Amino acid sequence: MKIINNLNFKITFLTVKKSQFILLILCCLFAFACKRVVKEEEETTIDSSDDKEAVSTAEMQKIMALKLPLKTVLIDKTFNLTIPESATFEAVKVEPQEESKIGEIGNIDLKKLAEPYVYVTLNNTFTHHDELYNEFIVIFKENDSTRLTIKDIKDSFGQIDFVYFEDNNSLVFEQGDSFFTVHFDYDAVHKSYIFYKAEMSWSKKYPTKQRADLFLHLLKQAKNLTNSHVVGTRFTSWEDYVQNSPALEIEIAKGMFKKLEKELKIFLTVDEKVSPRTPGNYTFVSLYLAPKDKELDFYKFVDAVKTNQLGQLSDYSFRNGVYNVSSGNVYTVKQQEGCYLIDFSSKRYNGEVYKSGVTVICPITYKNKSYFMQTADEIPAEDTDFFVKMFSFFSKNYTLDTKSN
């Protein structure tokens, strides 16, 4: 009997234990299953893979064969340089003893030069604010045409990580994730070296392939500096720009326009103006959804400028509309491929005429609404064609994507 009792007790004990055990397991499951937040970082990785390849002469020739409108400019009343049609330049004469930023070119110490040298900076949409890269040219006297060599230049840079292209007077390379193009020519008539350098900082995180491609295009520009047989050529359309320009520049423009496309099709409200920021945090292009009165004001202004009757408009200080007009300024308006190119000048108190560049404005009609796309900054007249072609294409297609890409 005692045994039976004992057995009963054991069975009861086991039953209780079993159900408690199940409960315990369930509680554990409940507690551990409750993940409050799942954090999974989804970082976009930049293509920094090691797919670096040196560029063959044939590939370089392919880039050299791409269309590039050029113009010849006179520097320091002496040197004819051929630069891209869209570029502007600034040239200054530097006394060797003032030299601080360049130092040496190969084994030539600029501080020890006998004569001043010319320092030229080239500017365009993508060098503006050091957005993508910077480029400069140094022109200095040297009687010995064999003094400068690529080997010396290479040595002066120290450790170079990868050379994409090299010939007797050019070098495209990567160092510490920064990109460089170096090129020089010797001007035998003026016994001077023309030295070109372009640089993109390591902080610009773009795919390696696109950066290398850009720096080969810059080498093409550098190789054209002493080209004295410029054939007048122009880009005829946005598609033409896409096919012949560095892929990275086109990608940056398209990245900005992807946002503008969404603004146009979805987000923008009446009387709202947006200006998406570039990767370098600068403004580039703005888009405005104009109410009827502001749209009419703009055309009233354009007509008044064309007929030289701006002064007769009773109220032509249009503010916060399509284009800010101030009384006292002198305006000119040109029409090109559906866009308006507005140039203004104003007289300062001392009588000096002030000009700051051209604003490109392109009307866009989308679903019966009137939008105006315009350059966020005033740009040099030389650089307007890129914007005119880009705006004009967008105004017809509502995207910058072309069939070829």
Place this chain on the structure above:
Amino acid sequence: MCMFKNSILASFVVLCLASCNPVGETIAEIPLSVGEISGSNVLDLKKGDVVTIWSKITQRSDNDEIPFNVKYNIESMGKSIAFDSLKATNGEHIINAEKSTESYTQSSSEGDSTKYYTLKKFEVENKKITIPEDGKYNFDFKVVDGDYGFANRDMLIILRKTR
């Protein structure tokens, strides 16, 4: 008694299943800045997936709370399937709340003084969207008013997926 036990067990099982990952899997984190459209990468979603929009908000006790609206657009195959707006601070469900006391030094002609303020960070559930068809989706957001986004105020949209 047995019935009672079974029902307890059943409710535990239900609770267990329901409590698995209650807020869902994070599928995108999208930083916002005023006047800019910020978007997700392309998201591969299935019919019936529920995407919840969460806002991660930082508030300082020494600043007035600035209400702000976020417009959003959900697109698939180039077509907008939802375009609406949400008030980022609105929502009952709050998670990952943190509170800390921060300080800064204020200088004046009377000398330097230390100012203290409370920094609150939290995530608030704003909207749930049920995906209508299998496909690739883009989520775009734009802050439309309020002056959010200055001085280290990191404002994020977090997308989480449940089924």
